C-alpha cells in the first residue's frame with residue numbers, strides 16, 4: 445500500500461486542507477441522502493486547477509492545464525503533489541487516487557464539463573502520469589439516492605456517472621410515475637434507472653455507443669430492472685432517430701447532448717450551439733400533451749436561441765433548481781424545462 449506524503453508544496457497544502465474540509469462537510473450530507481459519490485473540489489484555488497470527486501473509498505482528480513511554462517520535470521512534480529494532496533485531503537492511500545489529465549496531451553485536459561462526444565471517451569488506464577493508481581482497474585458500484593450505479597474510474601475520461609445531473613435525475617424520478625420517458629444521448633442510462641425507480645410506465649433509452657448501452661443495461665440490472673417491450677435501449681444517432689420517431693409519443697424527454705460530436709457513426713457533425721433549435725423542435729414534436737422536455741447542456745457560453753422555443757411552448761431556466769449541493773459554487777451546466785404554454 446502506498447501512503448500519502450505528509451509534506452506538500454505551497455498551494456497543494458491548501459488543496460489538501462480544502463479537500464479535507466469539504467469532504468467532512470459533504471460526507472454528512474451525502475450519508476443522509478443515500479449518496480456515496482460527490483464532488484469535493486472544483487478549481488477552488490485558481491493556481492491549482494483541479495477537480496476532485498469521491499467515489500466511495502476512491503478519489504478521481506482531473507488536472508487542468510496551468511498557465512505556466514513548466515518543464516516536464518516541474519509538471520511531473522506538480523502531478524505527484526496533486527496525488528499526495530488528494531490522498532491527504534481524503535485520508536486515503538495515494539494508490540486510491542486516480543489522476544486524469546496531462547499537459548502534453550491536451551485532449552485529456554478536458555474535464556467532464558467540456559467533454560464533446562465519444563471522441564473524448566478514451567482509455568487512460570495505461571497513462572504513466574496517472575500516479576500510483578496507474579494500471580489498477582477500478583470498476584465499482586456506487587449509490588445515488590439509494591440506487592446503484594457501476595462506475596469505471598480507470599478506463600475513461602469520465603466515470604460513467606455525471607454527478608452534476610444528480611438533482612435533475614431526482615426530479616425526473618419524482619415526476620415520471622405512470623409516464624413514458626425518452627432518454628436521449630443516454631450514456632450509461634442513469635436517467636432511465638431513476639425513471640424506472642420512479643415507476644415510469646415505459647422507457648426508451650437512445651445512444652450511439654454500444655459500450656454505453658451495455659453499461660446502461662448493467663446499471664438497470666443492478667437495480668433489478670429488466671428490458672421488455674415497454675423498456676427498450678436503442679443504438680442510434682439521436683438526430684436521425686428523432687426525425688422518424690412518432691409524434692406525441694412520450695410524456696417526459698431528457699435531452700442532454702454533447703457540446704460537439706463528429707463521431708464517424710453520425711451523418712454530420714453535431715454542435716449544440718448550432719443545432720439545438722432543430723433538436724429541441726424534434727423533441728417538442730415527440731412530446732405528448734402535458735409533456736415535459738428537460739434540455740441540458742454543458743456547452744460553455746451556450747445561449748438558448750429564442751427561436752428554439754416552439755410557439756406553443758414555454759422554456760424555464762431550471763439550472764438553479766436542479767443544481768446539487770456539491771455543484772453550487774460552480775454550476776457546470778444549464779438546464780431548461782420546456783412545456784406547452
Ligand SMILES: C[S@@+](CC[C@H](N)C(=O)[O-])C[C@H]1O[C@@H](n2cnc3c(N)ncnc32)[C@H](O)[C@@H]1O
Pocket residue numbers: 561562605606609628629630631632633634635650651652653656680681682683700701702703705707710714
Ligand atoms: C453528454 S453525454 C450524455 C450524458 C447523459 N445524458 C447522462 O447524464 O448520463 C454524451 C453521450 O451522447 C452520446 N452521443 C454522442 N453523439 C450522439 C448522437 N449523435 N446520437 C446518440 N448518442 C450520441 C455519447 O455516446 C455519450 O454517451
